[in-house]
Amino acid sequence: MFIDARRIASNQTLETDICIIGAGAAGITLAHEFAGKAVRVAVLESGGLDFDADTRDLSVGQDIGRPYFPLDVAQLRFFGGTTNHWGGLCRPFNALDFESRPWVPHSGWPFGKTELDPYYERARVVCNLHSAEWSADYWLRRDRFPALPFVGNRLVTRIVPVVSSAERRFAPNYRKELEQAANLSIYLYANLTELETNEAGRTVTEANVACLTGNRFKVRAKQFILAASGIENPRLLLLSKRRQPAGLGNQHDQVGRYFMEHPRLVTGILLPTNPRTSVGLYSQHRTLRGEILEGHVALSEQTLRQEQILDVQMDLDPIFDPAYMSCVDALDSENVTSLRTLLRAFRSRTIPNDFQRHLANVLNDLSAWTDHAVTAAPIPLPKPELISEVWQADPAERVAFLCEWFGTIAPAAYEEILEGFPLEHINVTTRIEQAPNPDSRVTLGPERDRLGLNRVQLNWQLTPLDQRSMIRALEVLGMETGSAGIGRVQITLAEDDGWPETLRGGWHLMGTTRMSDDPRKGVVDRNCQVHGISNLFIAGSSVFPTAGSAPPTLTLVSLAIRLADHLKERMG
Amino acid sequence: MRNATGMSRRKFLLLGAGIGIGGPLLAPHSLTWVASTWQDKGNTLQSRLLALFHHQPSARVIGNTYLQQFPQEANIRVLLKHIVADFSGGFSHSDDRLSSAADRELMGSLQRRIRRDFSEEKVVKLQGWILSATEARLCALAALA
Numbered sequence: 001m002f003i004d005a006r007r008i009a010s011n012q013t014l015e016t017d018i019c020i021i022g023a024g025a026a027g028i029t030l031a032h033e034f035a036g037k038a039v040r041v042a043v044l045e046s047g048g049l050d051f052d053a054d055t056r057d058l059s060v061g062q063d064i065g066r067p068y069f070p071l072d073v074a075q076l077r078f079f080g081g082t083t084n085h086w087g088g089l090c091r092p093f094n095a096l097d098f099e100s101r102p103w104v105p106h107s108g109w110p111f112g113k114t115e116l117d118p119y120y121e122r123a124r125v126v127c128n129l130h131s132a133e134w135s136a137d138y139w140l141r142r143d144r145f146p147a148l149p150f151v152g153n154r155l156v157t158r159i160v161p162v163v164s165s166a167e168r169r170f171a172p173n174y175r176k177e178l179e180q181a182a183n184l185s186i187y188l189y190a191n192l193t194e195l196e197t198n199e200a201g202r203t204v205t206e207a208n209v210a211c212l213t214g215n216r217f218k219v220r221a222k223q224f225i226l227a228a229s230g231i232e233n234p235r236l237l238l239l240s241k242r243r244q245p246a247g248l249g250n251q252h253d254q255v256g257r258y259f260m261e262h263p264r265l266v267t268g269i270l271l272p273t274n275p276r277t278s279v280g281l282y283s284q285h286r287t288l289r290g291e292i293l294e295g296h297v298a299l300s301e302q303t304l305r306q307e308q309i310l311d312v313q314m315d316l317d318p319i320f321d322p323a324y325m326s327c328v329d330a331l332d333s334e335n336v337t338s339l340r341t342l343l344r345a346f347r348s349r350t351i352p353n354d355f356q357r358h359l360a361n362v363l364n365d366l367s368a369w370t371d372h373a374v375t376a377a378p379i380p381l382p383k384p385e386l387i388s389e390v391w392q393a394d395p396a397e398r399v400a401f402l403c404e405w406f407g408t409i410a411p412a413a414y415e416e417i418l419e420g421f422p423l424e425h426i427n428v429t430t431r432i433e434q435a436p437n438p439d440s441r442v443t444l445g446p447e448r449d450r451l452g453l454n455r456v457q458l459n460w461q462l463t464p465l466d467q468r469s470m471i472r473a474l475e476v477l478g479m480e481t482g483s484a485g486i487g488r489v490q491i492t493l494a495e496d497d498g499w500p501e502t503l504r505g506g507w508h509l510m511g512t513t514r515m516s517d518d519p520r521k522g523v524v525d526r527n528c529q530v531h532g533i534s535n536l537f538i539a540g541s542s543v544f545p546t547a548g549s550a551p552p553t554l555t556l557v558s559l560a561i562r563l564a565d566h567l568k569e570r571m572g
Numbered sequence: 573m574r575n576a577t578g579m580s581r582r583k584f585l586l587l588g589a590g591i592g593i594g595g596p597l598l599a600p601h602s603l604t605w606v607a608s609t610w611q612d613k614g615n616t617l618q619s620r621l622l623a624l625f626h627h628q629p630s631a632r633v634i635g636n637t638y639l640q641q642f643p644q645e646a647n648i649r650v651l652l653k654h655i656v657a658d659f660s661g662g663f664s665h666s667d668d669r670l671s672s673a674a675d676r677e678l679m680g681s682l683q684r685r686i687r688r689d690f691s692e693e694k695v696v697k698l699q700g701w702i703l704s705a706t707e708a709r710l711c712a713l714a715a716l717a
Contacts, residue, residue: 268700475695479690479693479695480690482687482689482702482703483687488701488703489702490699490702491697
């Protein structure tokens with residue numbers, strides 16, 4: 001059931017078995033795992049069922065390092081959390097991501113990928129991803145776009161399946177189930193302000209909760225799970241300092257350190273030998289059967305080991321010959337989308353939703369040319385001045401006429417037949433696994449929010465290894481594309497000039513309560529239990545010791561399922 | 573972001589057209605020219621190689637950049653020696669077989685050499701562009717002509 005915490009009288013103490021703080025991807029997954037089980041679960045969600053500005057303001061923080069996204073945008077404080085703007089990309093981490101690599105300081109998980117594999121399969125189902133296939137070979141056999149024909153084994157193609165936009169939001173997907181589960185209570189507008197412990201600081205006894213309306217209450221539970229975010233998890237630990245002045249789990253000054261992102265930047269240009277080189281695989285696209293995929297170029301494991309660099313993924317964004325730009329825009333038109341919808345339905349012998357609208361779009365588009373026909377002619381005849389214009393035009397201009405006269409479906413068909421409009425060049429965007437860096441960190445700042453809690457300061461910092469990895473990946477791409485006759489690469493990221501202002505992250509907040517079996521090197525152990533505290537656990541990407549280059553959602557959902565299993569076993 | 577290139581992409585595209593980066597290294601229509609001059613016994617290796625460019629001014633821009641970076645190679649003989657050294661056809665720059673080699677053979681050797689440069693990391697970075705050492709030297713040859 002959903003409960004508006006603003007209506008709970010102050011000074012009450014609620015009793016439950018498990019208290020989950022946060023209802024984003026991790027928190028909802030945990031609640032889903034406990035739904036219908038013989039255990040009482042309370043979920044404390046800071047926001048409501050939808051966005052509201054007052055709650056959002058609680059996430060405001062200060063950048064004191066590399067420029068980062070506003071923290072009240074990077075975190076979404078309402079039911080569903082950041083799955084409300086999640087892109088739906090799912091890929092498990094690679095085996096190498098879990099290894100302790102001598103060339104990556106502070107790398108290594110307490111376990112290998114095989115430990116997470118069964119949870120990845122369950123996470124896929126939770127995330128609503130229909131196919132269980134991860135292999136690039138499998139998808140390349142089904143896809144309509146080929147991979148670039150690299151000849152060596154230094155580069156690999158990675159395929160990332162994408163959950164459709166209609167199916168990826170956790171809030172609508174799980175709301176009904178969580179609402180109906182008799183053992184679950186989802187408290188909305190309930191902000192955790194502090195976790196209280198016993199005198200020894202080894203057991204959390206209560207969660208102190210405040211609402212923006214002024215009422216405050218407590219939740220007493222046997223087990224507590226922080227599932228707030230990569231920023232809020234460390235913030236809440238640091239704020240809980242009644243018994244431990246440095247904050248809970250922070251006896252070795254680890255809480256908030258190792259903040260990681262997926263630094264992302266256009267770092268180069270690939271000039272293809274053949275202007276009609278197909279790079280459709282590397283943009284988000286649908287296969288003929290309707291699955292959504294996105295391809296990336298990456299360095300093989302062997303190359304990463306040899307070059308001693310971080311995992312790098314390269315996105316290839318086609319920049320078309322300007323003469324074709326008006327036609328390129330046509331590819332994303334509503335009419336072309338309608339045609340594709342009808343064709344997919346035709347192939348699967350179904351009738352799509354909004355059939356009449358799609359049909360009308362297609363027919364209107366296809367009849368656009370009649371505006372340029374001789375009026376009242378017995379047969380469809382283009383106006384003579386148009387024929388003359390076409391006759392005198394060069395090939396690129398003729399394509400522009402196609403777009404001008406024939407709506408958007410004709411140029412899309414032209415593009416399909418020619419297997420792509422000519423490219424001017426391809427922008428190469430690299431996204432790297434950020435090296436774990438203790439100096440990249442979240443701390444409490446002097447400013448306070450409306451609840452009187454210290455706002456955070458984020459000091460996002462990168463290392464020379466991050467930059468070297470980006471540049472070396474481009475160099476390898478340059479050599480491999482040259483060797484295969486695909487084209488030439490220009491690196492636009494200067495080695496000795498620091499990071500450009502255009503550097504951004506991927507909206508992924510990771511690493512700030514990292515996992516390690518050694519309490520001196522991490523905040524949680526292999527079971528996501530906070531070191532030294534018997535009943536406090538953390539869920540979410542803040543426990544990642546390394547970030548890989550894969551999107552974090554599937555992995556954090558896997559870890560949440562694994563944590564749920566651990567607690568079920570522990571609680572009998 | 574600082575533009576590390578110093579040379580616009582558009583300009584490089586033009587250069588690419590010149591030395592075949594945007595197309596095959598030895599562009600098809602340059603073959604006609606090579607063929608037409610093939611019977612010229614006074615044709616030197618340098619001029620034969622330069623004939624492979626169909627936009628020599630562009631090649632010279634790249635070549636000058638290369639020579640600024642590697643001034644010790646600002647010598648036609650040195651460049652030729654580097655370019656034909658280790659050709660898969662077993663040529664040397666003074667080898668008679670080179671001057672008597674068919675144009676296709678010469679081009680094939682160059683193309684193989686360039687690809688091998690990339691696979692063996694014999695590359696240079698000129699204003700950010702990763703080029704094979706051989707193709708960069710060919711441009712330098714044009715710059716010195």
